[in-house]
Amino acid sequence: MPELPEVEQVKKTLAPYIEGKIIKNVEVRLAHLIQYPAVDLFVKKLKGRMIQTINRRGKYLLLQLDKGVLIVHLRMTGALLATRNSAEPPYAKIKFSLTDNIVMWFTDIRAFGTLYYVDDDFVVKGLAALGPEPLTKGLSLEYLFPLVTKSKKAIKTFILDQNVIAGLGNIYADEALAEAGIAPLRLACDVTRKELAVLIKAINKVIAQGIKNHGTTFRDYKDGEGKKGNNQNFLAVYGRGGQPCKKCGAILNKIKVGGRGTVYCPKCQK
DNA sequence: CTTCGTTCCTGGAAGC
DNA sequence: TGCTTCCAGGAACGAA
The missing domain is CATH 3.20.190.10 (MutM-like, N-terminal)
Structure with a gap:
């Protein structure tokens, strides 16, 4: 996708x-x-x-x-x-x-x-109506924290909202939450300011890595010349449900969040 | 106002 | 083996 x-x-x-x-x-x-x-x-x-x-x-x-x-x-x-x-x-x-x-x-x-x-x-x-882009000053703690405190959505659903942040989809949302160590079902309003700062860094990191690796071809994605990306070889959690966490070895959990397939580590992500 | 479920679509995988 | 069912999910939309 x-x-x-x-x-x-x-x-x-x-x-x-x-x-x-x-x-x-x-x-x-x-x-x-x-x-x-x-x-x-x-x-x-x-x-x-x-x-x-x-x-x-x-x-x-x-x-x-x-x-x-x-x-x-x-x-x-x-x-x-x-x-x-x-x-x-x-x-x-x-x-x-x-x-x-x-x-x-x-x-x-x-x-x-x-x-x-x-x-x-x-x-x-x-x-x-798009929100600010990752990797820009617009995606700041000052911008995002007031929105987080007002939202009763699961944090994963919250960061998938294009009006909040532009460009995240199911793959990079899961990857960002894994990088940040935040469980996808946590309510947005329960995420602390400190955790949110970590999450913003994580979003920027996984997006930058995706760009560097020319995108993720999990199934059908191809670029303007019909070529596949490389980032699928570097994913921490997406598509890895039932397999061991690369950090701690615990079996990655697969659930549904907001109707979306969601993979996370029950040990690393709290 | 916010949040949640439904809908669109096809191919590939899983299940019986 | 062969058929049926399920699943993948971005975003608009309507309902609660």
Whole structure:
């Protein structure tokens, strides 16, 4: 599942293929992926636009055009990749034909992905409401502690809220809590200021490591060139339920938190 | 207001 | 072996 580090890697790998290119044609094969505007307008308005830059905010990809912006969310199994030949990748749902014989494909197995083209006052609510990014000054103890004290959610559910912190998903949330030694079911309001400081450091650490390792390919994630990440080889808890903790050897527990599969060490995480 | 459950979707694994 | 059921989960949405 693409989270912040995966989307960042897509951005980096895609940029050299698409920046400066003009969108010659758009072929939408699954209409419901297009959230705004109507599909025919989406296609019509994108034709002839130049892609100036590609950026990331939370888990959103923002392709800044000479007019308007193409916004892409990969959700669970979406991928945006560029090819120089005509070979079509599996599960291709949208084909963007660019100048210089570049094709940018949006592929998606489960078709949860969402795309928008905005050149007016339309607001993508999820994007507009995003909290601060990990690895920035915005994610500070001064910002987060007042929110934590007011929340009765499980701490894991709390840090998964994109309005609180942008970019964490199920993998990095579990990894951050393991790194911080905090049990996922602890209520957010019961986390002390000192523990929260440790958690913020842990979030920054696991996100930075994910970026360094080009993302986590646990199942379907691939970058802008169709390549897998390496971070799955460095995970402490995610996907390791029933296996021994790498720190203490205790068997890692697997539970559900807010409907999400959650793995933690019952000994290291309190 | 907050929090929780449901929904969307497909492929692979697990279960009988 | 072969069929059925379950599970993976980001985020919008409606209900409590």
